[in-house]
Amino acid sequence: MSGPDFIPAAVRARLKDLRLAGRRAAGGHGFGQHRSRSRGAGLEFAQYRAYEPGDELRQIDWKLYARSDRFFVRESERDSPLTAWVLVDATASMAQGDAARPGWTRLDAARALAACVFELALRQGDRFGLAAISGDGLQLVPPGAGPRHRDRCLLELQGLRARGDWPDETRLRPLWERIAAGQLVLLLGDDFDEGAVVLMEKLSAARREVLNIQLLTAEERDFPFRGGHRFRDPESDVELIGDGVAARADFLARFGAAREALQARLAASGVRRVEYFLDQPLDAPLRRLLAPQAAERA
């Protein structure tokens, strides 16, 4: 953990050219930097609609009136602020870290990534909220904006402890009440719980833009274990005794296949997922996730 806001200075410097944007997510009400469904004055043409009494006369497209002999009002898209939700998986498996870097767990990475997202949202004037999901249930910070709201979220992150299993759906029901359609949801977790994947699929199907950074340890990528180990799943407390070298190839193949299957499954439901390994720089997954697509860039 580096500093009270979890973001190392080098990472903070590299955050400058990142921009939090959804592809489907649209801004809500008010003025912001995101395309929104609210129409009004703006640069980008949206539609014509029939004049209604009360519309300002200067909004009438007089050239169109000349062609069609009807009053039409030219509407533009209005850029609005976005609401971004950060969902942090705080189940017991998030306490796992690498032996090579003790004290840097998945949860620490999730804290730092969440702080990065808050920082981006704050810079853009967007609203952001935090939901931590652990064995104790759901801890929510309703969306808001501004530095004080960021500090509130960071404080919530600070007190977060990894424990328990993924809660069942009834306990997650407040999420559905809070996260409105068209909002951006970023889930930070290891995605080992089926409940998390199902939640992402459902959110995505319900017109929320869901992003996912799967936090994996370097040991899960490389399986550098040698000699006998007693592997213990922190959530189910199942233990398994195996030799690192002997189990390596099989594990890497199976785990790689599982990750590909997850990628395909999430992509099929419109969830964008990137992997983050604990030994990578913090901004790498954000960069991959938030990079503007080629069409947008053009």
Add this chain to the structure above:
Amino acid sequence: MSLAFPLGLLALLGLALPLLVHLARREEQVPTMFAALRWLQARRKPQRRFRLEEFLLLALRLLLVAGLALLLASPFLRGATGAPAWVLVHPALDPAQVERNPETPAHWLAPGFPPLEGPAPATDVPVASLLRQADGELAAATALTVWLPARVTGFDGERPRLSRAVDWRVLPTPAAAAPEASNATPFALAIRHAPDRADQARWLRAAQKAWQVAAGADAPAGDAAIAGTPLPDKVQAVAWLAPGELPPELRAWIEAGGTALIAHDAIWPITGGGTATHDDTDWLTETRLGAGRVLQLHPPLYAEAFPALLEPDFPARLRARLEAAPPAPTLADVAAMAPRTGADGFEPAPRPLEPWLVAALLLLFALERWFAASPRRGAPA
């Protein structure tokens, strides 16, 4: 190096123990948190790989077991080793007189070979025996120097024969006073007889007279009195002519080293014990009592029963029996008794190796424990 108990080497079979310990698949189980357990399959370490782990520790343990087996076999070294030179000084000499290298170990020529720095032991040492002992105990290469006064007792009849050449140093010091030879010394016999046996005591008094005449007129000859009279101070022998048991004070005198001639009907003081030696003439039985001797006459002391009393050589024969055999002549001119070489070397006493072995094993054990418990290893075996 030889083994006193070679069967102890059977314990070398114990070498299989550390080998087995190191061959055994040590289920080293480092507890590891691993959430992706779902995709992990338990794979044990492949069995057929015949791999010994931790060679250094294994070697230490093998050494330890082998050392224990060797300890059981009780190894010892033949061949004495020791100082290159030894100096032996006769106790009659003053150590200051002896020229010697201070580095060389010097000892008194006395039982146990006490070091020369200590007080001088008694001077009547068996020189020849000690020389042989030193010759046997010292290594073959050790040069032996012996310092002696010009005349000492304690030699054998011939020149000592040793396995090595001895540097034989004789100092012209006043020799220990040699006891004079006692061929013509007076012999005093105290006669104690029962009141009714004065006639028997006559014969012995005659013998007393005969000895006195031979030794000189003023020589003491002893006395004759009835039983119960205290013994005079200087007598070589007592004749007890009374029936019945010997009085306790006489027995005490005999046990202290005296010689007694007892009558045929005196009751033998000891039952069973003692070794009797019969004279060829069969008139005397001799046995030992304590440090002294008891001679019992077989016939009663009168001429009818004991014709030898009438023989002219009876006093001489009696005295020959009463006198203990004179000590073998041990006083010798040291210069003439320089040892000869040519004796077979003694087999030196084997030197046991156990203390060294035990120390080495303890060291090995400490080393093994240190390696086994050192933190760079994963888990103690």
